[in-house]
Amino acid sequence: MNRYALFLGCTIPVRGQNYELSTRKVAEALGMELLHIPNFSCCGYPMSSLDQETAELLAARNLALAEKEGADICTICTACTGVLTETAKELEHNEEKRGKINVHLKDIGLEYKGGVKVKHFARILYEDVGLEKISSKITRRLDGLRIAPHYGCHFLKPSEIYEGFDSPENPHTLDDLIAVTGATSVNYMNKMRCCGGAVLAVDENLALKITREKLDQIKGLSVDAICLICPFCSVMYESNQKKIETTFETKYEIPVLYLPQILGLAMGMDPKDLGFNMNRVRPKTVLEKLGAGV
């Protein structure tokens, strides 16, 4: 397997430590080395709305730091996955642009030659590690749990940058990674709907309305948890769940777990080691059903 540097982005180090913790534990258990690069910055995605060149420059700086260490990049935020993948692809074939970017990178003592691959952890698990190997590590089957997957937009879209590894309209990667644990991956009507996170800072009420649509759909399906692979989707579905309940006078209390938390649980790990105590909507039913309290 390739050598990967774990790219945390902005949200995970301060608001999604349970995601980081469980990712590291699951990677370790699967024999995957994750290199730490302490001066990775923001991926660049938030700046694309203001100036695409700045966004690409930030992305290129991060790519250059990984290249210097001889590593590919493993992302766990879907927005980071999007801009880093897009920039890596662009700079691989567009020599003119690479030249322009390198003029700026030279100012900070860096150069990007091109060739760093970017992959989301879930994609690495599916493509490089494989369901068979993951299955061989399962010691606590999650039979009986009903989990609703939320893919997040940038994991699969724009599809032209992702080599068609999964369908943007009818994907299966995350469903399969849930099913390998023995849990049931629950299908629902607006499965591919955006979390609304990108407009949270612009118009909070609008963003919450988008988030609410999916929670409304999932509510009636007796699911034990939503499964996510992006920290900003978690900000919307988990951190803001109470606010949505208050604003729209409704009730959900739907636990929200990150994929590696679910996998780690199935691999027999202690919920505490997977950061379950940091989940804001208490995943009580999940742990009760498995007899694995925090």
Add this chain to the structure above:
Amino acid sequence: MAKTIRINKNALKFRDEVLKIPGGENLLKCYACGTCTAGCPVREVEERYNPRRIIHMVLLGMKHEVLRSDFLWLCSSCHTCSERCPQGVHLSQIMRVLKNIAVREGIVHPSFALQAKTIREHGKLYEIEDFDNKKRARMGLPELEKKCPDLEILFSKGALKNIK
């Protein structure tokens, strides 16, 4: 009452500006089917945001109305419109192009200006403080750098140099 829209050479300049910027090159392929609007998660809950209308306004050269609008900043960049567009117009990229043009004209949504300022200063959207590193250490997570001076250098020469 709405004014009659007159398309003159000046109006077409805006259209041409969008066409020239990477991401905007497919604008003229739009045949106004509205597939973008039908699948848009923002449109579903917000009347102000209408992708098909935005494209048409750009084609008619309504630069001022588009760049000064509040809908400009409401795209959630989920790319559903781009995936489903039968003509490959790539509206989510066009929205990005329009926002980038607005910024060049000095129109910056305050929430994005704040993000630019924070990233420039701290390297990330959320500042890493000693408290965070201590908490991380307790959990067995590796330390992160609190500042990223590289970004001040990169921002100071780019299009966002005046946002600080």
